[in-house]
Amino acid sequence: MALSRLTLTEFRNHVHLTLTPQAPFIALYGANGAGKTNILEAVSLLVPGRGLRRAALSEMAYSAGSGGFSISAELDGTVIGTGIDAAQPERRKVRINSANATINNLAEWISAIWLTPAMDRLFVDGAGARRRFLDRLVLALEPNHARNSSRYEKAVQQRNRILTSPDGADPLWLDAIEAQMAESGAAIIEARARMLQSLAVQLDHAPTDPFPVPAIILAMDGPVSADDLKAHWRTTRRKDAGAGRTLTGPHRADLVVHNRANGQAADRCSTGEQKALMLSLILAHAALVSAQRGAPPILLLDEVAAHLDPDRRAALFARLGETGAQVWMTGTEAALFDAIGPAAHLVAVPGVG
Numbered sequence: 001m002a003l004s005r006l007t008l009t010e011f012r013n014h015v016h017l018t019l020t021p022q023a024p025f026i027a028l029y030g031a032n033g034a035g036k037t038n039i040l041e042a043v044s045l046l047v048p049g050r051g052l053r054r055a056a057l058s059e060m061a062y063s064a065g066s067g068g069f070s071i072s073a074e075l076d077g078t079v080i081g082t083g084i085d086a087a088q089p090e091r092r093k094v095r096i097n098s099a100n101a102t103i104n105n106l107a108e109w110i111s112a113i114w115l116t117p118a119m120d121r122l123f124v125d126g127a128g129a130r131r132r133f134l135d136r137l138v139l140a141l142e143p144n145h146a147r148n149s150s151r152y153e154k155a156v157q158q159r160n161r162i163l164t165s166p167d168g169a170d171p172l173w174l175d176a177i178e179a180q181m182a183e184s185g186a187a188i189i190e191a192r193a194r195m196l197q198s199l200a201v202q203l204d205h206a207p208t209d210p211f212p213v214p215a216i217i218l219a220m221d222g223p224v225s226a227d228d229l230k231a232h233w234r235t236t237r238r239k240d241a242g243a244g245r246t247l248t249g250p251h252r253a254d255l256v257v258h259n260r261a262n263g264q265a266a267d268r269c270s271t272g273e274q275k276a277l278m279l280s281l282i283l284a285h286a287a288l289v290s291a292q293r294g295a296p297p298i299l300l301l302d303e304v305a306a307h308l309d310p311d312r313r314a315a316l317f318a319r320l321g322e323t324g325a326q327v328w329m330t331g332t333e334a335a336l337f338d339a340i341g342p343a344a345h346l347v348a349v350p351g352v353g
């Protein structure tokens, strides 16, 4: 899976930019603030979700522009695009081959995984970001995961509203909502478990040097089957109403990660070791997606090269090359990407690709 064209119009600081990648590695280099991460963010918005910064749509439109923006890309003969119109800045539009589509439809065409400096504390900070990361890994394998996640989240919000309604909760209405939650929730749990199981097998064969191999466990309270979930939520209505929200379910799951070699918990590892664990995980996941879907996800690696010594950097490029993935990377100097050789398409930002 690879973009053969990316066009940005009035997206952040890019008034109009077209890139036509000519090699598997797209190395975006330029000064701080040039707009390199903005390009990765644009690609990340081509998959379901809020993109790598989770920013508001209105923030993304070029500040001195019309108030709208568009991102369009071509991959394997398909044209996909997203953006907002100035007249309706709160409504994200999606088009696939000129037809209107939904954000969740995008998952059938494209998958992307990213690593950004904001994820340096992924293992240390709250579970929400880890869950979103987990779901991106699942989505890259199973496009249907986006639809199940949206349905589940909407149903949980509805249940929370009913439980906290000043008129009192209607039990029949709750039965119906909990049945919806149970169906999509069980599908989410199963998809996560499938992905982690396959990833563990992939990691069994991963080289342990120079990036340590992670062991990953999904931590979750409560039952896992649809019937048991439904029965469980019926018993927790009073407690959840008191808390003002649904306290158990797949929306509360967490990822627990260790270094396989020494059992060290990821949140106790140094920042560099945590990043190395993440790289190892992403490499194994790309190989897994490639084996199961026939093509690896697009990888967006923001400021990764600069934080590695030259040997590790060269090892990373070699391992990334083996995955066959299209890799978008950023750095302040073109020299950071020297070890990639002819597989790199160097792009000066701002400048001409």
Ligand SMILES: Nc1ncnc2c1ncn2[C@@H]1O[C@H](COP(=O)(O)OP(=O)(O)OP(=O)(O)O)[C@@H](O)[C@H]1O
Pocket (backbone or CB within 6 Å): 011, 012, 013, 014, 030, 031, 032, 033, 034, 035, 036, 037, 038, 039, 059, 060, 061, 062, 063, 064, 330, 332
């Ligand atoms: N909506 C917007 N309109 C215009 N410019 C914007 C908008 N949003 C962000 N910018 C500008 O984009 C620039 C930041 O871009 P980006 O984060 O992509 O930089 P970068 O090249 O990755 O920098 P660094 O190397 O420091 O990470 C800033 O100059 C910021 O002012």
